[in-house]
Amino acid sequence: xxxxxxxxxxxxxxxxxxxxxxxxYSDRGSQSFFWYRxxxxxxxxxxxxxxxxxxxxxxxxxxxxxxxxxxxxxxxxDSQPSDSATYLCAVWSGGSNYKLTxxxxxxxxxxx
Amino acid sequence: DAxxxxxxxxxxxEMGQEVTLRCKPISGHDYLFWYRQTMMRGLELLIYFNNNVxxxxxxxxxxRFSAKxxxxxxxxxxxxxxxxxxxxxxxxxxxxxxxxxxxEQFFGPGTRLTVL
Numbered sequence: 001x002x003x004x005x006x007x008x009x010x011x012x013x014x015x016x017x018x019x020x021x022x023x024x025y026s027d028r029g030s031q032s033f034f035w036y037r038x039x040x041x042x043x044x045x046x047x048x049x050x051x052x053x054x055x056x057x058x059x060x061x062x063x064x065x066x067x068x069x070x071x072x073x074x075x076x077x078d079s080q081p082s083d084s085a086t087y088l089c090a091v092w093s094g095g096s097n098y099k100l101t102x103x104x105x106x107x108x109x110x111x112x
Numbered sequence: 113d114a115x116x117x118x119x120x121x122x123x124x125x126e127m128g129q130e131v132t133l134r135c136k137p138i139s140g141h142d143y144l145f146w147y148r149q150t151m152m153r154g155l156e157l158l159i160y161f162n163n164n165v166x167x168x169x170x171x172x173x174x175x176r177f178s179a180k181x182x183x184x185x186x187x188x189x190x191x192x193x194x195x196x197x198x199x200x201x202x203x204x205x206x207x208x209x210x211x212x213x214x215x216e217q218f219f220g221p222g223t224r225l226t227v228l
Contacts, residue, residue, distance in 0.1 A: 044203070097168060099168060
């Protein structure tokens, strides 16, 4: 059973700080890693994704992969109250099956 | 682009009734996914389609659940008969073909189902 684990939180940071969200995965052969943001009562919204070959930075967001330790992280710089949401990590294991395995999410609260 | 469209947005029904949820994927996307989200279990994949063909239905909880995709622009998820434990938010998502460079999924607004 392929698993994706996240600390449920809540993770609380002050406005302007760096928020660090982590996700561990069980399948060492995983190929792609996704971060979704979900506001309360809304649907998941894709923030960014990375492949197994590198990290990615997009504005205030950086996704980093540590293949040896099998975890992926999302860093949010200059956190804003509008970043307060649940962040879902999802992993694609590659091959012909197209489905993503989602973690249960980490609730982030950014305090003004 | 209108994004993924789901209907209804809210459904309240009584135990034993049939429920049909509807989804229109993003035009040109070859993959369609049905998910269920609850506090206890998180986001669970129920079934997904590729070019209207069901590929993996291993997440469908039991025979009371069925899904169809009669054409590229429409899919249904049916629960018959419904039970209170089916209460959840049901999301539909679509994804472009992987040859475009990624398999990121785009979610619809969801249907909040309450079975009394």
